[in-house]
Amino acid sequence: RARATLMIAGINGSLGTNAAKDVSKKIVETASNFDNFNVEATGSSVISYQIDELTGKSNKIILPSIFIAIIIILFINFRKPSYVAISLGGLTIAIIWLFGTMALLGIKFNTLAIALIPLIMGLGVDYSVHIFHNYLTEIRRGANVKDAIVISIKDVGLALILATITTAVSFLSFLSASIPSLRDFGILSAIGIAYTFIVAITFEAAMRYLMDKNKEIKIKKSESKFSAGKIMERLSGMLCKNPIKVLIVIGIITAGMGMAAIHVTTSFSLEEFMPKESSAIKAMEKLSNYFPSASQDQEYILIEGNVATLEAIRGIKETMDKIGDDTFIAKLPDGSIKADSIYKIIENAIKENESIKSRFHIGKDGLPATNEDVVALYNYLYNNKKYAMDVKYVLHKNGNRYDATVVRVYTTLTTLENSNEKMERLYKDLKGDISNYGNARAIVTGSMVLIYTIMKSLTSSQLSSTIVCIVIAGIVIIIAYRKPLLGAFTMLPVITSSVWIMGTIYLAGYSLNVMTVMVTSLTIGLGITYAIHVVERFRMVADKTGDILKAVEEAVANTGGAVLMAALTTVAGFIVLVASPMPPEQQFGFITATTIIYSFLTTVLAIPPLLLLWGKWRKKKKGYIISP
Structure with missing residues (x-):
């Protein structure tokens, strides 16, 4: 008795982000319209769509909660609504400035950008607390409002300036990151900190003065233990x-x-961005159990240059032989490896039509005799209606020249995995599969390979930039303090x-x-x-x-x-x-x-x-x- 069946829908890779989201949304909605049997939608596009949806819902809860939490702490500290209102007013101005700058710079709002709000509010409120705390201390010592404001800015001014500079430097260390969104986060964080400093010593200090200048303020020293x-x-x-x-x-x-x-390790997977009870994640797990050979997760060996040569096709044949020993290679029900290449298409074509061997002088090694035979064989397959679609899937023709080909390797390792060791093993296996392709050159790429290389470079660059950041911050402080x-x-x-x-x-x-x-x-x-x-x-x-x-x-x-x-x-x-x-x-x-x-x-x-x-x-x- 069949327990499950699988439908695979391909999304056009040339679609823009919003268009791809609309398609994913339609797939999810369609899957939910069946009453007689259970239909579930999953895949990287569906998971990405659900992440965006969840992020939007999260923002509606989290952002107001941050404001409420800060209001409570500020009120407990200052015990006067005006101090809370001025602090939040200053933070709101700084955040408006920041997101306005974000729009002017053409930086898109993403998951990392969500962290900007608690970051700017959390760090920005420090400025308010220090200025107002010092202000109240001076009032308690007998200073008038004007003098208390001036003394406060003077006393904490150098500390605030140094804090702003060193904090901005620390965030600008993200410029060394290989992930664009992290670089944007660093730039926006540094700008946001500068904005909160400016607003604190101008708007907030001025508002405090305007509200208190005509009042006689007496503050009792707290007797609470x-x-x-x-x-x-x-x-x-x-x-x-x-x-x-x-x-x-x-x-x-x-x-x-x-x-x-x-012992800290690095990782990245789409599963990390979703709750464990996510329907798309659960469906992906079912898919792996029910259809282990139906993997659509691909890594690629991209070969660029003149690929219509005997050396190139011999190298591709050697690569296909090596792939069979890879740790995470997906396999078909018959036990054969699940990988596509121009050589595999040639093999299948020969099985269906033996005359191809004599027509293109293919020897016992399965390869044409000369470069001219390779070109002729490619032309035949490229223009044959039976093979054209599969050939164009792995072979690129530019005018009369075949200038690129790709070996598509299906893997059992998915974007839900978060093991750095497994990703490293996959990457090294694929690098080892590369052979000599004549004048053509090969690189390994794909979603898992990109995740591995990005996280590896991110970790190393973050370590070096942190050291540089500490040194620069230390130099700034030493110069200031002498x-x-x-x-x-x-x-x-x-x-x-x-x-x-x-x-x-x-x-x-x-x-x-x-x-x-x-x-x-x-x-x-x-x-x-x-x-x-x-x-x-x-x-x-x-x-x-x-x-x-x-x-x-x-x-x-x-x-x-x-x-x-x-x-x-x-x-x-x-x-x-x-x-x-x-x-x-x-x-x-x-x-x-x-x-x-x-x-x-x-x-x-x-x-x-x-x-x-x-x-x-x-x-x-x-x-x-x-x-x-």
């Missing part, structure tokens, strides 16, 4: 008493995470949290894919911001007072409180993505939120003990901390 300031104040005391122990613990954790990080050790201290949380997050990716069972591969650059962009604020506050207080303990306490208790609230707000913006039905967005949300937590922890735990030890050494050696 659980306020951000109080928590950070207690932390400061602990750090000042046990600096060496804290650094040893951080070193041990970093070593452990580093051991885990070296003290190499302070620059090194500022970069420490970036390096430490990068190791921690890579270790966490491994321990969580994730791999580096098109979304998570950007984590190192995100770590630099997020982590360095917090470090800059803490180090800058220490510099300012230490230079004014010459008191090391006071400078460390101020950096942790005052600026650390602002950093804590900024981190919580940013985490709230990203953690919402965990509720997305799209697995890559879930992973991106979780990993980015964890990155922020790590960046905060390494900033407030590692930098203060180092600043304390460095300050004591500096004062003992030179008699002053920052300047005489």
Whole structure:
């Protein structure tokens, strides 16, 4: 009893993106119109269509949720609606500017672009928090509104500028990526960060001044033991008493995470972009079980040049012989390999018509005797109605010259696979299948080959660009501070949290894919911001007072409180993505939120003990901390 049957529909590869989506939509709708039996639609085009549909639905839930989460955290922090309204107003302006720029640059909206909104909101709200937190501190100390605004911008201005520059540099590291959408993401992220900085120190500061200038503002110091300031104040005391122990613990954790990080792998598959219960994914799994020899997943050996030569056809014959030993080659029910080439068509033609052998002088090796015989054989097959369609499927004719041919290799490895090892094996097998084709040259290509080569180059380029990014950011900070050790201290949380997050990716069972591969650059962009604020506050207080303990306490208790609230707000913006039905967005949300937590922890735990030890050494050696 037959349990299932299969219909294969080919979609014109020359169709535009929207037209292909419309065809996929029609296929899905048609499949759902049968009542008497179950019809399911699947395939890479159908899966891509469902991904787009799911992304649209996800946006309607996720984006409002991000706003709500940030509103709640901001209100808990400032306890006044006006602060929340100004912050969100500034973020909205920056996002409008960003997407306007995106349209002007001709960059299309895609899955990665979704991440821009929580990213810009999460990082942009940091600027609001630091400016307003400093503003309220100055008001609490007795300054008037105008002076409080001016002092706030002056005090946090350098930190914000350095944070903006270094964060932009970290995102511009994506320009080295081989995936265009990642390069676009890097450019837009850098532009977006610049926009949020501009809006924060202009629009938001001006709005705060206009709303408060005619008011008498009195702010009571919070007496709660659980306020951000109080928590950070207690932390400061602990750090000042046990600096060496804290650094040893951080070193041990970093070593452990580093051991885990070296085992992180890369992967990419369409299945990663879909929920496990996706109908198209389930149908694809059924297809593999019911029809193992019906694979339509192809990889290609493309041969370009003069392919109408005896050397070329002999090379194609050798390639077909080698393919039989490939690990992931699909096979027909009779056990023969599933691969198409001009040589296979010649073989089949001879089986059907023995006279072809004598007509084109084909010997016992199955090959014509001369180059002229090869050309004549190609012409015969190309113009014969019986063979023409199959021949044009693998052989390209330009005028009177045959300038390209392709060996189509059907594989059991599909775009649902996410094993980097399997893709590497497939790629190496196909590379090994290439023979000598005379003056013609061959390359291996196809969806799985492209995924493998792109992810491999992406991983290596991301590693090198991350190193370059850290070096550039470090140079910028060292130039600004004019003290190499302070620059090194500022970069420490970036390096430490990068190791921690890579270790966490491994321990969580994730791999580096098109979304998570950007984590190192995100770590630099997020982590360095917090470090800059803490180090800058220490510099300012230490230079004014010459008191090391006071400078460390101020950096942790005052600026650390602002950093804590900024981190919580940013985490709230990203953690919402965990509720997305799209697995890559879930992973991106979780990993980015964890990155922020790590960046905060390494900033407030590692930098203060180092600043304390460095300050004591500096004062003992030179008699002053920052300047005489």
